[in-house]
Structure formats: structure tokens, C-alpha cells
Amino acid sequence: MANADAVPPSADATAIVVSDGSPPSSSTPTASWVTPHEYDTLHALAGRRGRAAPSDLAADLAVAPASITARVDTLLRRGFVRRIPSTVDRRRVDVELTDEGEAAWRGAMEVQGAEEHRLLGALSTTERRLLSDLLRRVLLVAEQPTDTQPSD
Template sequence: MESADRAEEQRDWTDGHVEQWLPVLPGLDPVVEGAVTRMKKLSVHLQRVREQSLVDFALDRPEFDTLHKLAGRGGTATPSQLATDLDLAPASVTGRLDALERRGFLRRTPSTTDRRRVHVELTESGRATWRGAMDMLGDEESRVLGALSRGEQEALNDMLRRIMVVAEAR
């Protein structure tokens, strides 16, 4: 009950938004409008933090995405695997890899079994840069979700899953 009392005392931007629109749209469901608007606002907030982390680590979005996909494959991949993961043409990946290699974030080595193939490997510098950008966003996610107890976080996760199952079914 204490958390319900706290929620009633605390107001956010969305409370004013809902109050503004209720007289204009009498059929507006304030609970649905509040939940959807808060999800959108939180998503925008986290996107801003993500973009700031890229600025702080001197990465552009394509560079980060490439490092992220490479890290997600354990730090090694072929250019064709990365092209598939990034949904890009192989020539586009080559340009990204060239730039990241110049910055020392990855290295390319010829395959020992097929001289036509190349392996891409994340360097320590590349891993540290990717991790730094990831940690900045993760810290903010933990901070904002820290407003909830662990049980509340689990309940929120379960409720959002149920919502996404419906959204993805369309």
C-alpha cells in the first residue's frame, strides 16, 4: 500500500497530459493513455541516453551496431555473417569494417583453411569502447527501474511480455 500512496503523491508530465486531454476526448481511457504515453516517454528518454553514450564514446550508430553484432557473436565473425546480422549488403559491411579497423576496434585476419575468407575479431579497444557505451545505457536502465522492487520489475517484465505478444501477433 505504501508504494500506491507514493504514486498518488508523485506526479509526472503524463499526469498533466492526461488531464489536458480528458475534456477534449471524453472517451479517452486515462489508464491506457497514461501507460502508453509513459512507455513512449521512457523509450525516448532511453534513446537519448543511448545517443549520448555514442557521442561520449565517439561512435556513430553504424559503428556501434557493427561492434554490437560482432560482440554478440563472441567477438569473432566473418564479414558475410555480419552482413546478415546487420541486414546489409556485403560491400556496405566492408566500408564499416575498414573504418573500425583504422580506429583499432577490430582486426581482420585471413582464414587458415580458405584463403578467400577473412575473419573479423574484436580488439580489446573495440570491446572496451562497445562495453563503455553499453554500460552507460545499462546504468540508466537500472537507475530508472530501480524505482521498483525486484518483484515489481519482474511483474512489469511479465506484463510487457503479454502486451508484446499481442502486438507481435498482428
Template sequence: MVPYDGVVDDSVDRHITRWRGKAPFDERVEAIVTRMQFLVKHVSQAKDTALAAVGLQDFEFETLHRLASRGEGGRATPSELAAELKLSPAGMTGRLDTLESAGLVRRIRSEQDRRRVDVELTEEGHATWRKAMNVQGGVEDDMVGVLSEAEQDVLSALLKRMLSHVESQGRPETWVSVSAPNE
């Protein structure tokens, strides 16, 4: 492989070398996809570390994250959260019970309709979510920070083009059609 910015060899270069001639793949495509997979794994591990540092589990963080995305007050109905998180109402109730017991969310009567219950982040919930985001954000900033702003813009545009293409293709199970060779 051609050295780039002083990096002579990485784990993907060794992977390509190990598999060269043993598996049918385009080396350039394999290198791109494998590097993306390794970077996603790195971000996932950073998220796990960030959550452990603040005492959250992934499902708790995802619920707090959805509420925090709603801005000031971070409110949503349990059914809105369940739909976003693709959970059953019972699953959402259990999750909210856990978060409420920990003091991270509270259930309150809706201001518009007293029959409706809203869920909102508490100050502690928002602070805990923010701490996890800061830890994870630091790892992401460090990873992407090796690129100049112009390079980051180019990479973002290229990844956007790839993702848009994939998303326009439909569901993953419709992408591949494998048929047995004729015998």
C-alpha cells in the first residue's frame, strides 16, 4: 500500500496482504469498507467507555439522548419515545421506571391535556447525558481531528454520497440476490 501522511502500514493493510489471492474482492473496496468498520467499532467502544464512566447502560443513554434532542425541557410522551426507540409500550414503561427511579427523568401531566403524561429530563438526567456526550465527543474529535477541516468536509461529502446511495436502494435484504450456480 502507498504510505499516506507518514503512516506506512495499518491493520487493514495487513488484512489485505493476508487475504490477497485467497478471496475474491477488490482491494480498494475492501480497504475502504474494513477501515469504516474498524472506525465504527472504535466509536462504539468509546461510547461504551463513556457510558460506563457515568454509570449508564446503552438503553438508558438512548432514552436520555432522545429527550435531550428536544431542546429545553426535553419532553416527550412515552408513546413518542417508544416509537422512536422501536419499543413496545410495556418495554418503554419498564425503561422509564428505571430512569425515573435513578432520578434521570420524571413523568408529569401534560400542560395541554391533563389526561396525557409527558416524560422530561431532570437536571441530573441532562447532566449525566452531557457527561457521556463529552467523553464520547472527545474520542470522536480526536479521531477526526487528524484531518484538516477541508479534508473533513471532503470525507463527510463522500460518506454522504455513499449513504444516500445505500438508503435509496431500500432495505438491506433487497440488496443482495444470490442464486446457486447452474449445475
């Protein structure tokens, strides 16, 4: 399913191609382009079992509620989500992942996984383990408040 509003990878290196699961190619005629914001929003929604209040998505993604509204509107136009009445508060509207949205998210996950596998394939098992250990150490420091980070 093609989308006229989407950005092909040649114009935006951060775009994620969703296709039949094969690696991204600019010549794939049936590819559907998912922008990083769309991917992040679909991923957050999928992480909440496919249904969430916009305020919950905003908190998950650390963005303003107006930004989530714009993201949901874009995903709605693409048929990836729908707005439905909340089951806990009849004044509220939730966002629900459609089958098309789940397929786009899963396709993007497959493409991302294939690219990670390709890139990490350049390393031996020992090197991948070392890289993982080093990145874990960096992440632990990055997650600490700045006033408690160790000094050398």
C-alpha cells in the first residue's frame, strides 16, 4: 500500500520501509513508508496491547498532548489506528491499533531486525557480547541522574 505523504528512504535516511518483510529497497513498488514518529507511536500503542488513551501515549513517548493528537490524526488518515470510546470513562476516547496498523508495525519491526542482524553480522559472537556489555555499562550511566554519575 503506497502513501503519497510518506517519505522514501532516499530522501530521509531514518524512514523505515514496511513491505513484505524483505530488506528495504527504493525499487519496492508496494512498499508503505513509516516515518520514525509513526513507528514510535505504533510501537508504543502495540506495547499497550493495541489500545491506549492519547494521554498515556504522550507520557510513554515524552511528548506534548498536541503532538500525540497530530500523530494520531496522521495514523488515522493512513488507516493504522481508529478512535473508539473508552471502556473506563465514557467522556474519553481511546486510540486502537487496526489490523493495517499492526501489520505496518510488525513489518517495520522485521525490517529493523533484518538491518540489525546485517550490521551485527560483521562482528564475531565474542565481539557482539563485548559490544553488548559495553553498551549496557554506558546505558546504566546514562540512566543515572547527572549528580550521581561516577567520575574517573
